[in-house]
Amino acid sequence: MSFEPKIVAFLCNWCSYAGADLAGVSRAKCAPNVMSIRLMCSGGLEPAFVLKAFKEGADGVLVCGCNLGDCHYIDGNYKTLMRMTLLKKLTRQLGIEEPRIRLQWVCASCAEDFVSAVNKITEDVRALGPYRQNKVEVGSGSAIS
Amino acid sequence: MVALTLFKEAADMIREAGGEKLDNCYQCGLCTGSCPWNQVRSFMVRRLIHQAQLGVIDFESDDLWLCTTCRNCVQRCPRGVEIIDIMRAARRVITETGTSKIPDSLRLAITNIAGAGNPLGQPPEERGDWATSLKLKHHVNSYTLYFSCCIPAYEPKVKRVAMATAQILKVAGVDFNILADKENCCGESVRKAGDENLFRSLANKNLEAFSEAGVKQILVSSPHCYHSFKNEYSKLGAEFEVLHMVQYLAQLISDEKLTFKKEVKKKVAYHDSCYLARHNAIYDEPRQILKSIPGIEIVEMSDIKDNTLCCGGGGGRIWMDTKKDERFSDLRIQQALDAGADVLAVSCPYCMLNFEDSLLGFSDTKPIEIKDVVELICEGLS
Amino acid sequence: MSSLKGKPDEDIKIGVYVCHCGHNIASTVNVEEVAQHAKGLENVSVARDYLYMCSSKGQNLIRQDIMQLGINRVVVAACSPRLYEQTFQNVLRESGLNPYLLQIANIREQCAWCHEHGPLATEKANRLVSGAIKRVIHHSSIEEQTVPIFPATLVIGGGIAGIQAALEIANSQQIVYLVEREPSIGGHMAQFDKTFPTLDCSACILTPKMNEVARSPYIRLMTYSEVVDVSGYVGNFTVKVRRKARYIDEDKCVGCGICIEKCPWSTDSEFDADLGLRKAVYTPFPQAIPNIPVIDRERCVYFLKGKCKACEKFCEAQAVNFQQEDLYIDLQVGAIIVATGYDVFDPTPISQYGYGNLPNVFTSLEFERLCSPSGPTAGQLKLADGREPKSLAVVHCVGSRDQNFNAYCSRVCCMHSLKYSHLFKEKTGGEVYQIYIDMRCAGKAYEEFYERVQGEHVNFIRGKLASITPDMSDSVDEEKLVLTCEDTLLGNIINVTVDMVVLGVALKPRSDSEKVAQILRLGRSRDGFFMERHPKLDPVATMSEGIFIVGCCQGPKDIPDTVAQASAAAARALAMVVRGKMDTGAITASIDENICSACKVCSALCPYGAIFFDETSNVSRVNRILCKGCNVCGAACPSGAISTRNFSETQILAEIEGVLV
Ligand SMILES: Cc1cc2nc3c(=O)[nH]c(=O)nc-3n(C[C@H](O)[C@H](O)[C@H](O)COP(=O)(O)OP(=O)(O)OC[C@H]3O[C@@H](n4cnc5c(N)ncnc54)[C@H](O)[C@@H]3O)c2cc1C
Ligand code: SF4
Ligand code: SF4
Ligand code: SF4
C-alpha cells in the first residue's frame, strides 16, 4: 500500500478557516491528507500543539493565519511568525525535517493559497516518507513565547 | 532633440547611489527652485532626478558637471532624496567608464592631484614652504596637527590664511605640528567630482601619515577638509578629532587664551560656506568670534546660515571654468555690498579664491575687502 | 495511547449526528460508515446519520436524544461551524444543555466538497469526527456574563465632530456630557467664512447645530473645561473634569455683553488668528455657545494690578465673581467619544517663505478670518498697509507631504485653496495663482469644483514653492512679493509677483495630544494622530474598548467625513448605552491563580490590555469584558497558567489525538 501522509493543519478562525471553507465552496480539489483544527487566532497556537501532533503520529503540520497586517486580533500573526521561527529551531534539533512544518498566510478569499499549501505539504511529506518520531523522544514541550 | 543614451549598468549604478529614496521623488521641482544655478542660468535638477529614476541619463550633457554640491536642494527636498549622491554617481560613471568627456579644466586638476598631491601641480616638497619664516615644528610626533589645505599652502592669494592661523596658534601657546610634504589633498572635491579611486588612495596616504605622526587632533582651515576627515575618513577607520579653525578659535577666545588689544573698526558680513553651514550645521562659532573682536559691527546678508548662497566652488567646480556672468560669487558680493559691509568674512579657502576672482570684475577697484575670519582675529591681536 | 488528564468525572454521554446534506456530503463521504465508526468510540451513546441535520426534523433528533437518552455532549458532523454552530448551540440551550457542550466536525466544506469520492474522503471524515468526539469530552459549561453599562456618554471636544456626535446621542434621549476647552463650542469650523465645495456660509450651517446643543435637555455642556483623568473601563468610566474658573457665574449671567463693552483692556484675539483684538473679558465670537463671557486672568488688569473691576460695576445681573476657583467634578459614563480636532502648522521654520517677516504672507486660517464678515476686517481683503490686494498666490502643501515636517497629505488644503481662489476673485476680481504639487480633489462634487474654479481664470502652476522674497525692482513703490519655483510642467523657473500670499498650512495633531492619549490610554500612529482599532474595518473605535475617535483627531479630513464619522461613533456608543448591559464574550481567557508565576509575559502581549496584574495577590488576572479570546497569552504563558474557554490546551490536544488515531 502506498504511503498516505497524515497532516494536521491549525487554522485561525477568521481568515484561514474561512479561506479553507471557500476552497470547498468553490469545489477546488485538494489532497485529503490534511485535517484542520480551528483556533481563534494563529497567535494562540501553542508550540505544544505542534509537538503533540508529531507525537501522535502526524507526518507534517501546517499552520495558517491571516495575512500579516490583517489579523483579527491586530498583530497575533506577528507573534505566530516569531514563535514559528523559534519552534523550527527546536524541531530541527529534534530531527523533524524542515518541510514537515509549513507556515502559510491564507486570507478569507484566498482559497487557492490554501489548496496549494495543502498540496505542497502533502507532496513534500510524501517524498520524505513517514515521520519516525522515536529518533528523539518528543515531550509535550514547554511553551515558547 | 538629442537621443538619450541608455546604459543599463550605468543607470543601475546611479540608482544604487541614490538609494531607495530616489524612487520616492515626486517631481515637485523644489530642488530646481532652490538651486543657485537658476539665479544665473537654467539647471533642471528635477528633470535629472527623473532621468535617474527611469535610467535615461544623458551622459553627454554638461549639466552633469554643474552641481556645486551646495546641499540647498537636499536640505529642503520633501522626500529626502540624496541629490548630491546622484550627481556624484553620474560623474563617477563617466570617470570610470569613459562614457563621455570630463571637462578639461577638471581633468587637469585631477591629474595634478594624482601626480603631485595638490590641484595646482606644485612640487610636494614645497608644501610646507609657507611656514618657513614661522619656524614651525615639522612632522615630529604631535597630538595636534594643523592641516592647511592645498590652496593656502600654495596659492599666493590665499597663503596669508595659513600664516595668520599659525601665528594665532603660536600666540595662544598651542603645541602643534604641520606635516608639510607628508600631506596630500584631502580628496573631498575629488570624490564629488566622481573619482572615487583617487579619493581612496589620497585618504589612505593621509591616514598613514596621520597615524605615523601619532595625530589625535586635526585643526583645519577648509570646510572641505573638515567634511571629508570628519564624515568620510571616519568611515575608513580614522580615529581622531577634527575641528575647523572657527570652532577651535571660538573656544580659545571664550577660554581667554586669546585677548584682543586693538579695535577693528569695520562692518563685517560673514559668508557661511556650504560645507560648514549646510553640511555640518556650524554657523554660530564664526559669528561668536566676530562678535568678540572689539570694533567689529556684524551686518547680515539676505541669505545666511541654512539658506546661505553658495560661492560656486564646491563639487570640483573650483577647478572648472565658470562663465563670467554665471558666477554665484558675484551675486554674493553684491549681497554683501547691499548689506553695507566693508569686509566679506569667510572661513573657507575656496570661497576666498572665488570672491577674490570676482572682485577683479568689479569696476570699482576695491568695493569690499575679502578676509578670512582668522585674519580679522590677527588684526585684533596685534 | 496516552490519556489526557483533567477529564471530567461526570458520566459523559455523547450523541453524534452525521449529516448527508442531501447529496452534498453523502455523494463523496460514506456517511453511514462514519456514523458506524463513531458508534464504536469511547463515551459515544448514540450515533445517527440524517438527511439534513439543520432542518427542524434534524434538530429534533438531537433534542429528543438529550431529553430521552440523557445525552450531555453533542457532536454534529456537517457543514462549517461558521454557518450553523449557533443554530445547534440554540438546540442545546433549548434542551437544557449549556450551548458550549457542542462540537462541530466540518465534513462538508473541508472534506466532501474538496475531495474526490472514495475511501480517503471517508477516512478523513472519520478522523475529523473522532477529533470532535475526543474534544467534546473536555468541554464544560460556559456562563456568559453581562456587565452593566452606565447610561451616559462623554464627548471630549466641541468642534463639528463633537457637536454632531453629542446631538446624535441626545436625539436618542440619552445623556451626553460635552466637554470643550475653549469658552465656546464650534471649533475650527466657526472660524471659516464659506465651506467647500458648496460654498455655503459656515456660520449658517453651524450656528443652528450649536444652538441645538445649547437647547438639548440631554446635553450637559461644559465649556472652558478639560478632562484631567479617566479611570475604569468600558461601561463604567470615571472621568475627572476641571472646570476652569470663568469669573462669571454661568447661572446668573444673561449674556448682555455690557461687561465686554466696558472692559478697557484689549489683547490679540485667538479666534481671529491674532489678526484682530478682543477684550480681557470676552466671548470668542458673537454667536458663542454658551453666550457667557470669560475673564482672561492673564490679561485682566484687576488680576494683574489689583485695580479695575469695570465689568463688575456694570453687570446688572451681578454675575461677575473674582473669587471663583477652578472646580473639579467626577462624571460616570459608559462610553467616551474623543473629538479634539487639530492644530494648524506654524510655517515660521520654513524661513524661505518669510512668514512672520513679510507682512503680506498669511496662513490659510488667517485668510479665513480675513474673508469672514465677522472677522477683523469685516470680510474685506486688506494688505498690511490697508490696500486691497490685486493679486494672490495660494501655496499648497506647506508642511504637508514633506518629510522635514509632516510626511502625510493634509487632505483639505487643495480644496480650501480652490475655495480661496474663488473667494478672492469674487471679492477683488484680481489675479490668482495656485502653486501646487498635485491636485487632490477626491470627494463628492470636488473635481467639479476644481473645474469651476479653473473656469474662473485661475493660473495653475505645478511645482513646490522654493522661496518668497520682497520685490526689489525699483519700479514698484507698493510692496510686492516675488514667488520663485520651477513650473515642472514647463520645465522652467517661474517668478510670480503678487500682493498677497496664502500658505496652505498642514493640519497637525493637537500639541497636547500626547497628554490626552495618556489620559485615555489611546495609541497614536506615527504621524501623531490618535490610532484607530483597524484602519479599514474599524476606523472609529480604538484599542481601548468603549472609547471612540472622530474627526481630525484621528487624521486630517473635511467636514463631510468628520460628520459621518461622528454619527458612526455616536451609533456605536448608543448601541452600548441603550442596551444598558454588555455580554462578555464566552470565549475568553482565564488564569489559574495557583499556577501563575507573576512573570507578566501575558499582559505585555495582550493586544487589548485585558490582563491586569493584581498586586495584592501577586497574580495576573483577565478582564473578561476586554478579552477577545485570541489565546495569544495562553500560547505564551511559560507556566501554562492560562487557558481560553472553549479553546483550551486540553481540548485542542484531545482533538489532535482524535484526528490522528
Ligand atoms: C484653513 C482651513 C479651511 C478649511 N475649510 C474647509 C471647508 O471649506 N470645508 C470642509 O469640509 N472642511 C474644511 N476644513 C477642514 C475642517 O476644518 C475640519 O474637517 C473640521 O473642522 C474638523 O472638525 P473637528 O471637530 O474634528 O476639529 P476642530 O474643529 O479642531 O474641533 C475640535 C474641538 O475640540 C476642542 N478641544 C481640543 N482639545 C481639547 C481637549 N483636550 N479638551 C476639550 N476640548 C478640546 C477644541 O477647542 C475644538 O473646539 C478646513 C480646514 C482648514 C485648516
Ligand atoms: S526636491 Fe526632491 S522630491 Fe522634489 S523634485 Fe527634487 S528630488 Fe524630487
Ligand atoms: S547641491 Fe546645490 S548646486 Fe547641486 S543641484 Fe543641489 S542646489 Fe544645485
Ligand atoms: S455683564 Fe454680566 S450678565 Fe452681561 S454678559 Fe457680562 S457677566 Fe453676563
Ligand code: SF4
Ligand atoms: S485571549 Fe487574547 S484578548 Fe484575551 S487576555 Fe489573552 S491575549 Fe488578551
Ligand code: FES
Ligand atoms: S485571527 Fe487570523 S492570524 Fe490572528
